[in-house]
Amino acid sequence: MSNSYLSYFNYLTDRLDKGTSQNIVPSTVAELCKKHLLISDTCKVLDIGCFNGSMLNRALMTLSNELRASIKCVGFDIDNIALTIGSRQHPHINFVCGAIEYPLPFQSTFNITILSNILHEIFSNKKRQLVSDTDAKNYVVQSVKYACQTLSKFGTLVILEGVLPPEPDKKIVVEFQNEATFNDFRSLISDFVFPITYLPLDKQIIELSARHLAIFLAKARYLHEEYCSLEATQVYQFFTENDFCEALNSAGMIIEESKVIPQPIESWNSKLKILTEGYNYPPKNIMIVARKKQA
Numbered sequence: 105m106s107n108s109y110l111s112y113f114n115y116l117t118d119r120l121d122k123g124t125s126q127n128i129v130p131s132t133v134a135e136l137c138k139k140h141l142l143i144s145d146t147c148k149v150l151d152i153g154c155f156n157g158s159m160l161n162r163a164l165m166t167l168s169n170e171l172r173a174s175i176k177c178v179g180f181d182i183d184n185i186a187l188t189i190g191s192r193q194h195p196h197i198n199f200v201c202g203a204i205e206y207p208l209p210f211q212s213t214f215n216i217t218i219l220s221n222i223l224h225e226i227f228s229n230k231k232r233q234l235v236s237d238t239d240a241k242n243y244v245v246q247s248v249k250y251a252c253q254t255l256s257k258f259g260t261l262v263i264l265e266g267v268l269p270p271e272p273d274k275k276i277v278v279e280f281q282n283e284a285t286f287n288d289f290r291s292l293i294s295d296f297v298f299p300i301t302y303l304p305l306d307k308q309i310i311e312l313s314a315r316h317l318a319i320f321l322a323k324a325r326y327l328h329e330e331y332c333s334l335e336a337t338q339v340y341q342f343f344t345e346n347d348f349c350e351a352l353n354s355a356g357m358i359i360e361e362s363k364v365i366p367q368p369i370e371s372w373n374s375k376l377k378i379l380t381e382g383y384n385y386p387p388k389n390i391m392i393v394a395r396k397k398q399a
């Protein structure tokens with residue numbers, strides 16, 4: 105296992121395993137399981153893009169032993185190394201290797217299906233194959249449909265993903281508060297696989313699109329990590345909240361909850377100020393809970 109894979113593995117699993125993660129998916133899934141177990145003896149949960157199963161395991165760990173015993177978990181992922189490690193760490197989870205771009209081997213089976221931080225990888229992988237933005241988005245829409253097909257009638261889909269601000273191409277003026285943050289921005293531009301453009305206006309003041317600002321805010325935390333080269337190949341934001349709603353509606357889903365999660369403003373204020381009046385930091389990501397209308 106390479107050092108960069110190891111540090112990526114630790115980044116994805118450490119806080120979930122220790123129970124210190126701020127991620128709201130495990131507690132959301134645990135609540136949905138509890139609710140389902142009020143009306144049924146078993147609850148079947150599928151995590152698509154499960155990595156080694158740490159997220160599923162964290163959801164289970166927040167429940168009592170009795171409830172846990174009634175939950176059947178399946179983790180699905182394309183990464184065989186993560187699945188192999190996961191099957192040793194979490195023997196109570198069944199792991200299946202495969203790609204979400206094709207119909208999944210489970211139809212109308214699960215009460216809860218999770219798509220946590222996988223869709224941007226589909227979008228980015230397609231974009232890297234020189235596919236247009238529109239076509240890459242269509243692959244995501246198709247993958248969402250395949251995910252929804254795994255749900256039984258009234259089953260629930262939980263999505264956590266990056267989100268574009270409502271007007272992604274709006275021009276924003278920002279001022280870097282120190283040289284280090286400006287250098288981080290320039291380093292993202294030189295390493296990032298997809299183009300980021302900006303217009304210099306003054307010393308440490310630039311104009312850029314809300315989309316490119318959102319990408320920088322998402323990527324800044326990875327710039328000094330060992331797995332930065334992997335992050336540099338992936339765009340986290342590709343859909344607005346509206347695009348997610350449209351994709352889910354076309355897959356026969358009704359949105360029950362849509363929660364846009366803000367950037368940690370306190371940590372950004374000292375690094376980057378937005379000078380465009382009335383404009384706030386673009387969101388960090390979005391969690392959507394949607395219910396299937398029919399089997």
Ligand SMILES: C[S@@+](CC[C@H](N)C(=O)[O-])C[C@H]1O[C@@H](n2cnc3c(N)ncnc32)[C@H](O)[C@@H]1O
Pocket residue numbers: 116152153154155156159180181182183186202203204205219220221222225226
């Ligand atoms: C950023 S990780 C997210 C892991 C976990 N769901 C979480 O939220 O912490 C994305 C996961 O999606 C998986 N993945 C990427 N492309 C995939 C595909 N086409 N089919 C299935 N899994 C895929 C990766 O292997 C990886 O485990």
